[in-house]
Amino acid sequence: MDISAFVLFWAAIFTSNILLTNFLGMCSYLSVSRELESSLGLGTAVIFVLTVTAALNWLVYNYILVPFEIVYLQYIVFIIVIAAFVQFLELLIERYAPALYYTLGIFLPLITVNCAIFGVSLFMIIRNYSFIQSVAFAAGSGIGWLLAILMLAGIRRKLKEKLVPVGLRGAGISLIITGIMALGFVGFSGIVQIQ
């Protein structure tokens, strides 16, 4: 794969948005998008955790899993690495940056089980990205995820005053809106293709 890291970064935000194109990380996307403020907090946490875990998993994959020929165990290993890292990060922030903990830290447990994080780690392996490419792709994916949740939170804020059919209230209408947003993002797909 010889796409420049710069292109990958932008592609991950727009043409291959982790949420709107791959529909990964839906769970926390739907539940936390009720308020703009918490969406921003969670989104920032996702960017950070995504970038760091992708880097860690890349190192673990190429320096442990490949040499020892246990590549088939990547799923379990990646999950453990992500879980451990998030836990560690939570403890660290809680101790040394209480202010940050109250805005960002409380979202960390939600992220452990966010499939966007795991998805990015798998994509970078499947597509044979280099270290730099992986980090750029992960950071872009995180920003793309933040963009998507912020858009939904903004729309849902407007939606509060609107009459939504009873059967569609909550997750129903959010999914429909997400679908329409995804259609909008199809418009970017002509720019560059990475998948």
Add this chain to the structure above:
Amino acid sequence: MFQRILSDIALMSAIGVVLAAIMVIAQRWLSNYGEVNLNINGKRDLTVKGGNSLLATLSDNQIFIPSACGGRGSCGACKCKVIEGGGPLLPTEKPLLSKAEQAGSIRLGCQVKVKSDIKIELPEAIFNIRRFHSVIEEIIDYTYDIKGITFKLQQGETIDFKAGQYVQLETEPYEKVKQKVMRAYSISSKPQINDRIQLIIRLVPEGICSTWVHKYLKVGDKVNFTGPYGDFYLRDTDADILFVAGGSGKAPIKSMLEHLREIGTNRKMTYFFGARTTKDLYLTDEFRAFEDVFEQFEYVPVLSHTLPEENWNGKTGFVMPYFKDAIRDPKNTEAYLCGSPGMINAVTKSLIEYGLSEDKIYYDSFG
């Protein structure tokens, strides 16, 4: 081949062990907040280990504040006042606290972490709350979906409660339900009996605790509960009383009436028992008997969905229209309601229209 499997497993475990070791060390270093001072109501000082939630810290010290969801921040039962040292209000608490509560430094005990010296305020009654061990002594089928269950406390234990208060039953894991849950049930026996309590439990479809109680519990089983909780109890005044409660909401009313029978009263009282059909009626003879015990007491069952073949010649429809005859002086009448939030809202609205003052309407809502 076999060697390959073994070496892979060993390697996998090694990765797990290394990560686990890092976590354990991190935990030791990072979440060790040492011992902190927990001050309650400006009087009691406790030295506790920092790092846990306020709810867990208190229960480690045998102080039980109500909690229905087990500390997941979804029920909002563990509200308490944190005066100092609780940190800022968290986004996980906001949805469950009203504006007034937020301004009055009310917090959720399960979300606040004890990390430094902390000052809190709790109602004195909470110190009365304990964890009890009991054995099931008797199970009575009141209707097709309501059972009355008597729990005998362990030798030497006694419970001190006010008529109308509730306890929280702890379920044991069964079938697909892997975790323990806590559910609140009003005590239906009188406070004068303190070595055992009776609860009246209706089978709720898909209900974790009521299914456990109805399908699995038998006489002789050991069950734990905490209590007593709640500010739904009989006020000691001489005002007239309206009781309104259907289904298992009869439990606290039964406790109140039996309590009044012990201490004697000449208050004018009316109990409206709302139900669907005659199949939902229970303890009718026992409640009719109260009419002979008290000078002015009337038991009024009202059925909403009675069938012609049931030959019901009592009152029908909703309970609200019948209040009119029961209210002598609206300003000197107290109401005690127990049941679903929908019923409580409708009845409260109607009582206010009849002229009762809102602060004399006491209720226990099955939220």
